[in-house]
Amino acid sequence: MNNTLISVVVPCYNQAAYLDECLQSVLDQTHQNWECIIVNDGSTDHTEETAIKWTQKDNRFIYTYKKNGGLSSARNTGLKKASGGYIQFLDSDDTIHPEKFSKSLSGNKEYPLIVSQFTIYRNQTQYPGYNRVEQNYLSFEGILFGWDLKFSIPIHCALISKKLLEDFQFDTTLTSCEDWLMWIYITKNNPETLLIDESLAHYRKEDSNSMSSDLYKILHQRIKIFPMLKKLYGDHIHDRLMYHIIEVRSTQYIQQRNEFKKATGGKVVSGYLALKRYYYSLFQKKN
Incomplete structure (x- = not known):
């Protein structure tokens, strides 16, 4: 089994109400070799207090504060601090299955990109994903021509080799679709990709009037x-x-x-x- 260090990047902005559940899902991983970088993007709620509590509970949690700059800016900060061979992006209101890391790295072959299926939580109720992730989606042309037209994939479905993210930064001028550019970037050379046909990522999508x-x-x-x-x-x-x-x-x-x-x-x-x-x-x- 691959025991590579995984860097989990958790950007936070005023979502302290969900942060405990998010970080617990990291602590519960059966694969133990991870670090979790919690990036407080200038929150005005009790995000800092909650995050520091987790760093005291387990030193694999690393806390950093930055002035508010948006989701892309917070992810970039976490990415710069990451030292793992794989990157796991995880928004602070989402969670991952306890075996996501171990199942992703369980084979004899090392894949630069590993993607799982996902479920959606809406108002505390679990639903299947809006779409199933298919293997043919996970290519440069699949991502380029299918994104938001046939499918979209929550960012925390992916475990990404840090090599695929070399020289990449999320565009801070965008407030949506920034993850699409990331997917285009990491698939530009069509890396060999493993698709795990299990829902190992859980995406929170609460009802909204917006x-x-x-x-x-x-x-x-x-x-x-x-x-x-x-x-x-x-x-x-x-x-x-x-x-x-x-x-x-x-x-x-x-x-x-x-x-x-x-x-x-x-x-x-x-x-x-x-x-x-x-x-x-x-x-x-x-x-």
């Missing part, structure tokens, strides 16, 4: 990502993804636009139109 505003935000964030993809991977990848979304998913966007309009009184339509304008401006430059 769903429509989140959808509005996601549309605008996606617009910001396209130029980033162009810079990182060139015109070919950028244009293929753009055409894919236009040709394959245009009907879906129109349906969503109408639903968003009803839900938000028209606010989200501006996000849809901004996305549409971006596409059209690219067409005009090409023709």
Whole structure:
């Protein structure tokens, strides 16, 4: 069995109510060789008090405080401090199965990327994941062309070799879709990937009245990502993804636009139109 040190990165911002459960799921791991870096991103609740309690309970918990800079900034801080051969990102309101690490590393072969299925907790009730993770999703093209269109994968499903994350930083200008860029980055050379067909990651998704505003935000964030993809991977990848979304998913966007309009009184339509304008401006430059 692979006994590699695993660095767990737990960013925290005003979610102290869930932090005990999150950190207990790390302490309960049957694989013992881990460190857990708790990054307090300027919380104003009792996150610090809770985190320090855990460092006193077990010295494998490491606490650090930083000025509030957002989720990406907190993950970057944890990643810099990580010394393990594998990285496990774990948001402070989520949990992992006690055997996630041991089952991920139980084989004779070492994989740079290990991904499990997941379940969702909504209002204390467990549900299956919205989608099953399939092996063909876990490639550069699978992630690039399928993300948010066919599937999405919670970040804590993955156990990632630190080598795959060399020179990577989460983009702090993004407030959503930042994990998509991470998945694109770590799969860019199609590393050999192990898919564990068990739900070893548990994702908390509480009911919220802000769903429509989140959808509005996601549309605008996606617009910001396209130029980033162009810079990182060139015109070919950028244009293929753009055409894919236009040709394959245009009907879906129109349906969503109408639903968003009803839900938000028209606010989200501006996000849809901004996305549409971006596409059209690219067409005009090409023709």
